[in-house]
Amino acid sequence: MKKFAFLAVFLFFATGCRYHYIHKQARLAEQSGDYARAVVLYEELVKAYPDNLSYRASLRQVRFKASQFHFRRGQKYQRVGEYEKALVEFRKALELDPTNQYAKSEFMKVKDILSGDEEAKETLEDIKKRVLRDVKPPTLDPRSPEPIDLRFPEPVSVFDIYNALGKAFGINIVFDPELREEEISIELEDVTAEEALEILMQAVGHFYKVIDEHTILIAQDTPQNRKAYESLVMQVYFLSNADAKSLISLLRTLVDMRKVVAVEDLNAIAMRDTANKAKIAERLIGLIDKSKAEVVVDVELIQIDSQSLTELGVNLSSYSIVQGLDLGEEGGTVTISDIPNISRQWWSLTLPSFIYNFLKQNTNAEVLARPQLRISENEKATLHIGDKVPVPVTQFNTAQTVGGNIVPITSFQYQDVGIKIDITPRVHHNFEITLDVKIEVSNISGFVEGGGGQNLPRISTRKIETTIRLKDGETNLLAGLIRDDSTFSNTGVPGITEIPILGRLFSNSRRDSQRTELVLTLTPHIIRKPDITEEDLLPLWIGTERNLSLRGFSPRVDSPVKGPFDNSEREDKLKKHLQKIMSKGR
Numbered sequence: 001m002k003k004f005a006f007l008a009v010f011l012f013f014a015t016g017c018r019y020h021y022i023h024k025q026a027r028l029a030e031q032s033g034d035y036a037r038a039v040v041l042y043e044e045l046v047k048a049y050p051d052n053l054s055y056r057a058s059l060r061q062v063r064f065k066a067s068q069f070h071f072r073r074g075q076k077y078q079r080v081g082e083y084e085k086a087l088v089e090f091r092k093a094l095e096l097d098p099t100n101q102y103a104k105s106e107f108m109k110v111k112d113i114l115s116g117d118e119e120a121k122e123t124l125e126d127i128k129k130r131v132l133r134d135v136k137p138p139t140l141d142p143r144s145p146e147p148i149d150l151r152f153p154e155p156v157s158v159f160d161i162y163n164a165l166g167k168a169f170g171i172n173i174v175f176d177p178e179l180r181e182e183e184i185s186i187e188l189e190d191v192t193a194e195e196a197l198e199i200l201m202q203a204v205g206h207f208y209k210v211i212d213e214h215t216i217l218i219a220q221d222t223p224q225n226r227k228a229y230e231s232l233v234m235q236v237y238f239l240s241n242a243d244a245k246s247l248i249s250l251l252r253t254l255v256d257m258r259k260v261v262a263v264e265d266l267n268a269i270a271m272r273d274t275a276n277k278a279k280i281a282e283r284l285i286g287l288i289d290k291s292k293a294e295v296v297v298d299v300e301l302i303q304i305d306s307q308s309l310t311e312l313g314v315n316l317s318s319y320s321i322v323q324g325l326d327l328g329e330e331g332g333t334v335t336i337s338d339i340p341n342i343s344r345q346w347w348s349l350t351l352p353s354f355i356y357n358f359l360k361q362n363t364n365a366e367v368l369a370r371p372q373l374r375i376s377e378n379e380k381a382t383l384h385i386g387d388k389v390p391v392p393v394t395q396f397n398t399a400q401t402v403g404g405n406i407v408p409i410t411s412f413q414y415q416d417v418g419i420k421i422d423i424t425p426r427v428h429h430n431f432e433i434t435l436d437v438k439i440e441v442s443n444i445s446g447f448v449e450g451g452g453g454q455n456l457p458r459i460s461t462r463k464i465e466t467t468i469r470l471k472d473g474e475t476n477l478l479a480g481l482i483r484d485d486s487t488f489s490n491t492g493v494p495g496i497t498e499i500p501i502l503g504r505l506f507s508n509s510r511r512d513s514q515r516t517e518l519v520l521t522l523t524p525h526i527i528r529k530p531d532i533t534e535e536d537l538l539p540l541w542i543g544t545e546r547n548l549s550l551r552g553f554s555p556r557v558d559s560p561v562k563g564p565f566d567n568s569e570r571e572d573k574l575k576k577h578l579q580k581i582m583s584k585g586r
Contacts, residue, residue: 026041026042030058045059064296067100070096083110099527100528142170144170148191155185158200161186172216173218207225233278237282239268239289242289247269276548313492320352417443418443421438424436425524427529440461470522477521486511489509489510491508
């Protein structure tokens with residue numbers, strides 16, 4: 001039994017020493033940048049001690065660092081075109097930190113480049129496109145799709161030209177009763193029905209509305225007629241990231257929308273306006289409704305306090321000699337009649353004691369904080385590590401008196417003491433990050449006596465407010481915040497202490513030095529950024545101030561089908577035709 005007990009004790013201590021050695025090796029691997037080995041070692045420690053919160057926190061932190069390491073390697077491979085290696089590195093980054101949305105976005109981009117297609121999944125945009133295919137106003141479908149030459153070299157009635165086009169393409173044409181008749185000369189070659197109608201209407205200032213597939217209505221292009229004939233749509237835009245109220249202000253300013261409200265419970269926008277404005281609003285919302293960038297900031301705060309105390313020499317318990325009368329047990333009072341009987345046996349002297357001091361003391365203390373803060377762009381993150389200290393506050397109320405005296409009322413306010421950090425990040429498109437930083441480090445440095453015999457805390461504070469701009473993964477060091485306090489005192493018997501050499505034997509010197517140094521490092525990492533595509537950078541042509549439309553200056557209304565001016569080659573061709581007509585005059 002003794003052998004078994006000894007073996008059990010030996011195995012217990014051997015196992016403890018082994019895991020202590022593993023923990024030491026894990027910390028060394030983390031400090032040297034070998035994150036893969038550090039992750040393996042910390043996982044072994046967590047498996048052996050699943051309830052150890054320190055091991056679990058260290059594992060999470062080192063997994064994040066390892067994810068950032070592989071993510072940056074993937075970016076390097078991606079920039080030089082080695083997409084297969086980049087895909088492997090991004091996959092490792094996601095396996096280590098599945099919350100890294102930036103790595104996920106880059107992984108999907110590289111995967112699409114290698115596979116040539118996107119992963120099949122239906123998003124909100126896909127649902128919108130599928131619904132719009134089924135809900136749309138009627139579109140013009142001429143019976144004859146063949147292009148023709150339209151030649152009217154001499155001025156003729158525009159009504160006659162419209163009727164000729166209607167017969168040529170099998171289109172029924174209805175005129176607004178207030179449409180004015182005018183004459184125009186026009187020559188067009190190789191144009192379809194839509195092209196001929198739109199060119200002619202641009203020349204004479206008309207617009208048309210599709211009644212059904214083979215019927216159109218033509219009217220004078222005026223604001224009153226637009227209000228009378230343009231159909232209105234009501235639509236709700238569901239936002240994923242943008243704020244509904246700020247977007248409403250944008251739509252009212254840029255698109256001149258009036259009937260638009262915010263649905264705050266759903267973070268959505270409901271509007272009622274023309275189809276053209278609704279389409280412009282949809283495109284604009286798609287450009288702006290992007291996810292905010294997010295960063296993780298590694299904060300390391302070290303406060304080093306050192307104290308040096310030296311006390312050397314001879315000190316007295318008190319620098320005074322006390323003389324008195326020792327009256328014995330009778331004690332109490334000496335009367336005048338007792339004075340003649342006082343002898344030297346009644347007198348007593350209290351002499352100070354000699355104290356020999358030879359003290360030297362050095363004290364070093366270190367306060368370390370290593371928090372990680374995940375913050376959205378332009379949002380403030382606040383971290384407080386410390387205590388709340390009660391501070392008494394006394395008020396005097398003249399309405400409350402006792403016996404004519406004002407009674408003070410004392411209450412307590414709690415003040416934060418410790419480490420307070422406020423960080424607001426802003427992510428730039430060149431992968432740099434601006435940080436607005438406010439840091440306050442405070443501690444109770446002593447106590448002072450207040451009213452009523454209370455000891456009030458004296459709080460020492462150091463505060464930093466700065467704005468810095470860093471690259472992704474760059475570390476910024478704030479150091480040099482040093483405070484030195486030094487005191488020197490020399491005590492002894494007057495006169496004797498001034499004697500050279502001999503005075504040192506009858507005096508006591510005390511030297512006290514305190515030094516406090518604050519070191520702060522900030523390391524930001526981008527883990528999410530807005531998904532801005534090439535299409536988002538292109539300008540959005542929306543017609544003219546008079547006629548807003550995604551189809552340029554097309555006179556057609558209420559049709560989601562692309563007009564001839566959406567095609568660059570057709571646009572150039574039709575513009576040339578219009579220039580010829582305008583040069584001849586109406």
